[in-house]
Amino acid sequence: MPKHADAAAIGVRRAWLGVGAPIIALVGLTIALAIAAFASFAHEQDRAFERNSATLVSSGLEGRARMMSALGLDYANWDAAFANISGRWNDNWIESNIYSSVADAMVLFRQNGAVRYSWTSDAFADQREALAAAIARSGARVPNLRRLARAPSATDGVAYTYARLGDDLIIIAVAPITREDDAARIAYNPLRGYDYLAVVKVIDTQGFARASQSMSIEGFHLLGPADARPPNYLSLPVLTPDGAQIGNLVWRHARPGTAAFQRRIWPAIFALLCIGAFTVVITRHLVSRQVKVMAGVEAALEATRVKAEFLAKVGHELRTPLDGIIGYAEIIEEESDAQSTRTDAGRIITAARHLNDLLIDILDQSRLDSGRVKVNLAVLPVAGMVAEVQGLLRPSAGAAGVNFTSQLSAAANYVVADHVRLRQCLLNLVGNAIKYAPRGNVTIKTRVVEREGTEFVAFDIVDDGIGIAKADQDNLFKPFSQANAQVAETYGGTGLGLSIARDLARAMSGDINLVSELGEGATFTLLVPIASPKALKVA
Numbered sequence: 001m002p003k004h005a006d007a008a009a010i011g012v013r014r015a016w017l018g019v020g021a022p023i024i025a026l027v028g029l030t031i032a033l034a035i036a037a038f039a040s041f042a043h044e045q046d047r048a049f050e051r052n053s054a055t056l057v058s059s060g061l062e063g064r065a066r067m068m069s070a071l072g073l074d075y076a077n078w079d080a081a082f083a084n085i086s087g088r089w090n091d092n093w094i095e096s097n098i099y100s101s102v103a104d105a106m107v108l109f110r111q112n113g114a115v116r117y118s119w120t121s122d123a124f125a126d127q128r129e130a131l132a133a134a135i136a137r138s139g140a141r142v143p144n145l146r147r148l149a150r151a152p153s154a155t156d157g158v159a160y161t162y163a164r165l166g167d168d169l170i171i172i173a174v175a176p177i178t179r180e181d182d183a184a185r186i187a188y189n190p191l192r193g194y195d196y197l198a199v200v201k202v203i204d205t206q207g208f209a210r211a212s213q214s215m216s217i218e219g220f221h222l223l224g225p226a227d228a229r230p231p232n233y234l235s236l237p238v239l240t241p242d243g244a245q246i247g248n249l250v251w252r253h254a255r256p257g258t259a260a261f262q263r264r265i266w267p268a269i270f271a272l273l274c275i276g277a278f279t280v281v282i283t284r285h286l287v288s289r290q291v292k293v294m295a296g297v298e299a300a301l302e303a304t305r306v307k308a309e310f311l312a313k314v315g316h317e318l319r320t321p322l323d324g325i326i327g328y329a330e331i332i333e334e335e336s337d338a339q340s341t342r343t344d345a346g347r348i349i350t351a352a353r354h355l356n357d358l359l360i361d362i363l364d365q366s367r368l369d370s371g372r373v374k375v376n377l378a379v380l381p382v383a384g385m386v387a388e389v390q391g392l393l394r395p396s397a398g399a400a401g402v403n404f405t406s407q408l409s410a411a412a413n414y415v416v417a418d419h420v421r422l423r424q425c426l427l428n429l430v431g432n433a434i435k436y437a438p439r440g441n442v443t444i445k446t447r448v449v450e451r452e453g454t455e456f457v458a459f460d461i462v463d464d465g466i467g468i469a470k471a472d473q474d475n476l477f478k479p480f481s482q483a484n485a486q487v488a489e490t491y492g493g494t495g496l497g498l499s500i501a502r503d504l505a506r507a508m509s510g511d512i513n514l515v516s517e518l519g520e521g522a523t524f525t526l527l528v529p530i531a532s533p534k535a536l537k538v539a
Helices: 003-076 079-087 091-097 122-140 146-150 182-187 205-214 256-297 300-317 321-335 339-369 382-399 419-436 470-475 485-491 497-507 533-538
Strands: 105-110 115-120 159-165 168-176 195-203 221-223 233-239 245-252 378-381 403-407 414-417 441-451 454-463 511-516 522-529
Touching: 003 159, 003 168, 003 195, 003 233, 003 245, 003 256, 079 091, 079 195, 105 122, 115 122, 122 159, 122 168, 122 195, 146 168, 146 182, 159 233, 159 245, 195 205, 205 221, 256 321, 256 339, 321 339, 378 382, 378 419, 378 533, 382 403, 382 414, 382 419, 382 441, 414 419, 414 522, 414 533, 419 441, 419 454, 419 497, 419 522, 497 511, 497 522
Parallel strands: 403 441
Antiparallel strands: 105 115, 105 195, 159 168, 168 195, 221 245, 233 245, 378 414, 441 454, 454 522, 511 522
């Protein structure tokens, strides 16, 4: 075997060790960054579910308590009730009037907790005595109970508390029996104390099941204060007005972010591994070829020098994970003489750029959800922005056979926006129009519109493409969503572009609207605040 062949083989092995290992390390780092980005996004979604579900449960509980309070006030602040209960005890009147088709129980009691009369619905007839006793005890423990009768207004003369009977949660509204006239109510001061009415709603097992369904949560029920919370459950303490804890409302933690993370992370990892494998194969082939050529032409020392320079150049180009892969693939595509090599390099570039766009979109969406995107507002020329977008997208429009034009209004001269973010919005909207209107027409039109007393420049991106059905339009601006499954399968995409564009538009005090019919094209309208005369002077 010739010496230069041995040198070439040794050079290939050394080059492969020097280049292959960094590529593998960069692919691994990229996978780690992708997992971290997805995991961060998933964690934020899980935290949002915790906050929102707790707010929903708390609001639902308070809403039912306020409903019982309003009902109790209707019965307690009533001259007839005062005359037949506190004035002279009238059994017949009480039995004929103290009942409800809305409440589950109604109890008349004294401040010491003694039950004077109780009524329960048929569903709780077997628990009547125990339920009445628990209600009276809880009602008597309401702080400043006697002061309710002398509240400045009758609506302030009712309080609510909670009790627990087994696994059931009892919501109790308490109000003193008083006259309807505020002056007479406040002046009345019985020596023997007030009579109090408790209006009750009981949430039993079936009630918790209905509430769980209405709030779209699972496993909703009540635990005692000392009971251990089940794993993977959230909880909300139920406290009485005096601070006593009667139990904990618990429900299953759905972890929507984690579920989405587990569904989406594997396709991303697979794509990264494919890119890494393609890069390794192409790199090995090119290193082998380059070293063999140098070994046949130059001396071993010169070959070593060239190889060192080549490795330094490759290391520099692969300094960051995806940018390095894209940059090196572009060098391969431009410098190689073999058509098959250029084709493979083009595939690497396309896949890497697609993955890079995916990661950028995901990071942008995460920043928008957490409120960390900042915009640098400045006065920008409308004609200049449109010309810039046309210059960037005219090649892709030509490749798709799209007639790409613009129609600018003389009145729409300047806007106040972030240059980078406005360009991002326009590129996304126009790029989508070109994508979904192949061999058709796409036009950017500008005009001035007024919304709620504020003037905007409207960028209308009009296409005569496939159009969007009314039923599918709401899905377009949701993260990770597209019009429908057929569009997603045919045209691809992450489903983040329009969501991010609308959020960016709103961050610049604008918005994005859509008008479309299936098969008749679409018009996306980007609204951006027009530059005021004062802003133009400052600029």
